[in-house]
Amino acid sequence: MAGLKDDAQWIVLMGFVVSFSLFFIAIVLNQSTVIGQTTAEAVLEFPKNDIRGVRDVIIQSEFLKVNNIRDVNNISNVQNDIRTLSLSRQNSVVNISSTQPTISNPYTTVDIHYNNGVMIYNEIWRSK
Amino acid sequence: MVNTDGQLYTIEGIAAGLIMLMTAYIVVNSTSVYTLGDTHISDMQLEVLGNDALNLMNTAPNSTTGKSPLQTIVETDDAETFRSMFLTMVNNRAGSDRDHIQFVANVTYVDTGGSVSSTVLSDSLRPFVSGEHAVRVSDWVIVEKRFPDDSSGKHAVLVEVLLWRD
Missing domain, CATH: 1.20.5 (Single alpha-helices involved in coiled-coils or other helix-helix interfaces)
Incomplete structure (x- = not known):
């Protein structure tokens, strides 16, 4: 230095x-x-509550009964409403199909498909 | 032989350079003024709160198969019960003071022609003038009623609530 x-x-x-x-x-x-x-x-973008809600209402709708018999008319009404409303208000395509219990397979199975273009959710729900 | 004169000047030069670089970085960063409202944290909290409240209202008492309060409210178009129930839930805070969350609730349905429309279910008596920073929450209800008229049959409707803190 x-x-x-x-x-x-x-x-x-x-x-x-x-x-x-x-x-x-x-x-x-x-x-x-x-x-x-x-x-x-991330929390806002992920449609957690939309998926939960639509799943809940679909499962509920599968068990609509009139005089203890499966209320086929109302079930198809309600499920059509769910499809239409999800498409127009939640921007999501929802597809529902179900199989009814038989003697060899005593469970109700509901096939739920949800797609809002970003998130895809598929579930095969089976009654316990 | 390397001259060892001026080492401190060299260090000073490097330090000054670094400081200028960092100043430039901070200045460039600060051109976008970022306030807490832009970070969506309060939106997220409001949305979670509203969804919880709606879920709670859409649960039948004691997990019975009976109707949930929300189902009854939608079927009877009971604006007053919805208002008091929803406001009690979302404005609840620890301690005695209340929060100031306001809302507008709509029922969206598929009418007989197959098209989608909405009708006002309830609000917090505070007009929504679109300047509010609102979030939207929704929940499904199966009702024994066909909107907008009252013919029978079960239908799924979507209860949509806009809520904002005032």
Whole structure:
């Protein structure tokens, strides 16, 4: 370090440290406003409640009864309503088909297909 | 032989360069002013809250096979019960003070001609003037009623609620 006064190097070094730490703090502060944004957007975009709701109502609709017999007319009415309303209000194509219990297979099976162009949900639901 | 003069100047130069780079980075970043409202966190919370409230209203008491409160409300077009029930649920907070969430609820149905329409079910007596930052939640109900008239038969309708914090 010839030709250079090497007094007070610590002060200069501390000056650097302080200025750099100020910048890092500024960056942290800058980023703190967007904390949780990705999470919130992911939650909003994923149609969890739409899928849950449509699944619930489809399963409910399969068990509509009149005098303890399967109410075929109302079931087809309700399921047509579900298809139409999902398409027009929730931008989703919903497809429903079901098989009724037989002696060899005593369960109701409901095939649920949901597609809103971004998310696809398929389920084969079987009564216990 | 490398001259060791001016080492501190070199360090200073590098540090100044870095500081300028970072300043440029922060300045470029700050051209878009990002407020908390843009991050959708409160939207997400409001949507979760509204969905929970609707789900709760659409559950029959004690898990019986009877009608849920929401089913009865839609069938009898009972705006007052919906209002008090929904507001009680969404505005509930720990402590005695209440939240200020407002809503407009619609019933969307398929009419006899097969086309989709909506009718107002209830609101919180606060007009929706479209300046609000509202979120939409919905739930399905099977009712023994055909909208808009009252002919029999079961039909699925969609209860849609717009809610916003006032």
